[in-house]
Amino acid sequence: MREGSKWETRLAWWDGKFRSLLLDLLIAFFAVAMPDDPAPWQQWVLIPGNIVLFCALLLRRRFPWAAVIVAAAMSPLGGTDGAGTAVVVAAYTMASRRGPSASTWGSVAVIGAALVVRLLLPETGRLWEDGLMTVFLGLTFGIVAMVGMPTLLGLWLYGRQDLLRSLRERAVQAERERDLLAERAVTAERRRIAREMHDVVAHRVSVISLQAGALTMTAKDQRTEEVAEVIRVSSSAALSELREMLRALRDDAEHPGGDHAAPTLDGVQELVADSVAAGADIALELPGEMPETTSAVGRAAYRVVQEALTNAGKHAPGSPVRTRVAAEEDCLVVEVVNGRGGGATVVEGSGYGLIGMRERVTLAGGTLQVGRTEGGGYRVRAAFPALEPATA
Known part of the structure; x- marks a missing residue:
């Protein structure tokens, strides 16, 4: 206290x-x-x-x-x-x-x-020695001066305090109603976004998953079947993540017991493996023992690798990619470097990938560095401070 x-x-x-x-x-x-x-x-x-x-x-x-x-x-x-x-x-x-x-x-x-x-x-x-009028005047003056005026002054102060108290209560009530209206507006907007995502994105990803599954069954060669299976698995995972996001948008809370767990640093290896299975040339470098991090840092590191690999596939298809996760001086470092692309991509970018990546890293307490390399490639490096010590 x-x-x-x-x-x-x-x-x-x-x-x-x-x-x-x-x-x-x-x-x-x-x-x-x-x-x-x-x-x-x-x-x-x-x-x-x-x-x-x-x-x-x-x-x-x-x-x-x-x-x-x-x-x-x-x-x-x-x-x-x-x-x-x-x-x-x-x-x-x-x-x-x-x-x-x-x-x-x-x-x-x-x-x-x-x-x-x-x-x-x-x-x-x-007072009786000076006559009845003196008695009356003395009583009147005494009662007015010693009772009436102090009472009126006290009543005025009480009314003023009551008015100020009423005004404060009205201000608090108005602020509470404003916050409630803002909360309702945010909730309505979140549900509107959830409906749009469900009607547009979920539908198209479902179509991709179904088409990939059909291609897996009717593929005429092994390579086509493998790529189709990777597409099907990735689209199914995207649907699961999208389902969790829709639930969070509607309920304004995360459900840890949902169908899909939040991504962590341990999922980087599986993420790279899926991209390699789809035909990407990715080299992954991991420490002997994966460092322990907070859930926010692990999720942000995973999203950085995911977004960097996606950008490399869109803007430099076919180029070799080097992904590195390491612990340097009590910091978790995630680095993705790709070479110069040799072909053109047909996937249009939204322009918000780097912005979202930087926001995630900043919210997790880290720093992000992006830019061109000497060979004409691209480098993404994220460092997260205050790394928790690994347990034996």
């Missing part, structure tokens, strides 16, 4: 603010000031009463009724400005904490009655 959170928890009775505690301490000290020359009976009453009043004012934010009752009880006995301060603070506290409720109006009645008693008692008020 942060240090600020600890202080806020300890000062919860003072709204989590240290300055509020200091203000209440100052008010409580001022309110318990003794008269200049207290009578003997006042000393016996005021000393324990002021202790209770001090505690009540110190905890007024948490227990406003305690402050009201103690201040009202001590008001006829105070004889100083401190007792008036306690009454004003108690009235303001109840109004600002409870708002226009029965508690506020009840505190107004209690404090008003205490002020009437204080102003009318001969020992404290001495």
